Amino acid sequence: MNIALFGGTFDPIHAGHLHAARAAARRFRLDRVLFVPTGDPPHKVRDRLTAFAHRYAMVTLACAGKAQFVPSLLETPTPDGRPRYSIDTVRAARRLLRSGDKLFFLLGVDAFLDLPHWKEARRLLDSVNFLVVSRPGFDPRAIREAVPDDLLESATGRGSREVLRLRHTSVQVLHGVDVPVASRDIREAVRAGQRVTGLVPPLVEEYIRKEGLYRSRDGGRQRE
Secondary structure, X not given: OEEEEEEEOOOOOXXXXXXXXXXXXXXXXXXXXXXXXXXXXXXXXXXXXXXXXHHHHHHHHHHOOXXXXXXXXXXXOOOOOOOOOHHHHHHHHHOOOOOOOEEEEEEEHHXXXXXXXXXXXXXXXXXXXXXXXXXXXXXOHHHHHOOOHHHEOOOOOOEOOOEEEEOOOEEEEEOOOOOOOOHHHHHHHHHOOOOOEOOEOHHHHXXXXXXXXXXXXXXXXXXX
């Protein structure tokens, strides 16, 4: 099976996330997309995230009825609140794979460009295939600049606008995906009493309403 890890705070998960996942599943023939809500993301340590239980519940509701989409607990918060790193998530996911399964890491282009600052970024690039969701107007040559020269298959960086081949893995680019929705905008809309119909799945909108999430700056938001 072709299995992709799709991580994020998902605070909340929205239509843009699902659109990107569907497009990636079609383009790269993914059998499963594992939505992995982050427990204690290192880049969000100063932010106040909505409780993990709420974010995981919304991911589960968004995946309901979609056989390809699976909610994942790979980054459940640790008892001591240690940050979760992507390299650890990939290692944990590999232990769950069967022989012949192929693992991918799905993320947006802005997150990929920040990859040099991630923990064990070189090892991560060397151990999993990346699927990068581009955005309108983005120059794909910038993706090459985020990859160390010695990890490329050749000194010249063999590949194309769609595929960058590394020593053991590859970086493939998904073009033509416009995701104009942002979780921050949804939270602000709910806080302002506005409807978010169409921006999030119906079940997620109902959950936000019933649980009173995002009604105030601290409503439903806490550190795990």
